[in-house]
Amino acid sequence: MKLPRTALSIGELDALDHDGAVRFVRALEDYGHRMVWIPEVLGREAFTTAALVLGATGRLIVGNGVARALERVPKSAASAAYDLAAGYPGRYVLGLGVSGAVRERGIGPLPFLREYLDRVDETLARRGKVRVPRVLGAYSEGITRLAAERADGLITFLVTPEHTRWARETVGPDLALSVVQWAVVGRSRGEARELARERLAYYLQLPHQIAKLARLGFTPADLAPPGSDRLVDALVATGTVDQVREQVRRQYEAGATQVALTLAGPLDETKLDAYRALGEEEK
Template sequence: MLGRVGIRPAEIDSHPWAEVVDAVAEFEDLGYGTVWTAEGFGRDAPTQAALLLSATSRITVASGVANIYRHNPHTLAQAQRTLTEAFPDRYLLGLGVGVPHLAEMVGRTWGPPGATMRDFLDRMDAALFTATPPNTRLRTVLGAVGPRMLALAGERTWGAHPYFLPAEHTAHARQILGPDKVLAVQQGVVLNADRSAARETARENVRYWIEHSSQLPSRWHAVRDLLGFTEDDLADGGSDRLVDAMVAHGDVEAVAHRVQQQFAAGADHVCVEILSTPGAEPTLARKQYAELAAALI
């Protein structure tokens, strides 16, 4: 369903819909198995998925991830079932808890992540749906980082979608999920043959994460514990070792090597996300994804 390699155009909300559709059609023609879409305060996950599924013929569309504080579990369950019935085996719903301030922005009270997600899944399962039901399986993954959310993903869903984490975390996640669950990991990438320039762009993305790491401390805890980093590695936008672990950077060969490392660590699917310098002109990275296709697919 997902294919081995998918993509996550980072700036999809910054472009008119006609440009997005044209780009995704190209990605489909290049052979990518899945297009992943984020959800913030732009296009909402089910609407965006419906539009993309209608505009394409083969590629899987994955909401990666829909924030549960922004959605009612009953209506989201109805949307998932509707899309699965209309587009069999082409829609994947990813769910995540996000960070506390996002819950507060929509007037919700932040709760314990695991218990809140479990309750949301219970309510989705219990949702009434009187339309024609899908003939294929509903597929849901959790945006899981820490061991408790990974365990919940293994217990209740199709699998997990860890975001912005090194291959060592992939091996850790596979141990918790077990062999039979889908592990679809995101891999941040800076594609630039100038290795020094590529690393600096990667560092700016790691710097942004470090500056906001208090909002989601589980990611730093996982990286620190698995790779032996210390607080010193957080200085000046991140040590070289931290930057190299978090982001694949360099030429096509370097990126392909990291993707293979993710597979070797236990990933079933790798979602490649081209990263640019934060604040730069938004781009759908069509040229870069075309360059990578021959090496990754």
Template sequence: MTPKLGTIGIWRWTGGLDAELAAEVERLGYGTIWIGGSPSGDLEIVDTLLDATDHITVATGIVNMWSDDAATVARSYHRITAKHPGRFLLGVGVGHPEATQQYRKPYETIVSYLDELDEAGVPVGDRALAALGPKVLELSAERTAAAHPYLTTPGHTRWAREILGDRVLLAPEQKVVLDTDPERARAAARPAVNNPYLKLRNYVNNLRRLGWADEEIADGGSDRLIDELAVHGDAEALAQGVRAHLDAGADHVCIQALPMDADPLPTYRAVAGALNLTG
């Protein structure tokens, strides 16, 4: 059975997660902690977060297929689920071509990796796949329990749901900035969006597919693009940004609080309150 994600989760880079933060996120009513930044295949951070909590799900968003082989990751999966059954979702993905000289035939690599996870006994219901384009979205529906798009918009969520139908959970990431001053909020968001994502062709191609012109993607992104990729404002504005994905067909939305080097808890608390997560 697929781990329960809840409706709202948080996405945070590996180095910004610890036991204390996990316990507070669970107390606030979030359903899942997504571990970003390509966590290592030993997945020791997953043990740390699950040991510190009672019921929240932990997911990887994502383990990079080029960095860790499927056999290593499968052993980590079995270790984790033996101790914490039903609370871990293994998210995997092929990353982006600029990250590795080995990046060749990415679709075939994904299929082969999923085949190896099958052989190692990692159930389809316990895994998710990073997915942006139509082929990989289709593959996520065929071979995993959840599609996990990153750096997307509600428009992408609507389009992805049309491709997926009701065959798989759709769990996009949404960046948020708790700040009502637009210029200050964009200054906090733009570095996290621009570097590296607006320089990576899979993300740029996805934005083009959604109708964004090259001049809006260039030079750190237009204000309009930044505002959609990183919703800003008060707690209710952030909640509306999350609801836009749910209204477009998402089953679950994980928020990434920006700026990355700031304490995320004020944002988590504000969004949890606006969405009544503990109610």
């Protein structure tokens, strides 16, 4: 699977209605961006939103980054992904992930996702010959290795270059590795930290995110809401477009094949200017 070297991860869709979402993704395409990942976090359903973005644009590659496996049975996920891949050849990537919440069902994340992929593959085989590229969202060693065995790539989120280096060493040299990198562009350091903390607050309530960050060396004091300066500065690139690009370079050096920027803060003119400037290098 060959993905563009750069992409976006667009959480803004959660706050936009249908027409607003269409205008936004068309603007991103006009700015020159080639691919977007759509997270499934605060309300939008993964596959219908992917269909909306694919239908509203003419060239954007769209990935579910990631669809929550716990939210739907494997047959539903596989059939939706198959239809998107068939309807938009070369423009759709299925991303799947599962959190530690699956333990409430009496099964660990790794065996759950392994069995889930078995059922997905059965449905895809029944549907036909259209190939559905897929990535797994993973932080644990087990699911990271599963991505190397059963997927075309790995996607990670809210991680440092040290984690990216570990992931590359774990999956080997050939697997696609997309890293979702947070950034705040065009604002002062203080304002950037404030905006980053507003978004980080949700994730500092999630046990699996806290456990991941603790494994990366952050202390309980770093992880106590709203997050320490050390935590925010390690996870969020800030400054001008050129300064953000320089910070992103460390993820590539650590082994990422793609970096997907997600811009924190309100969808105002400052953010749109940042999206426009970031898209210029793609043209």
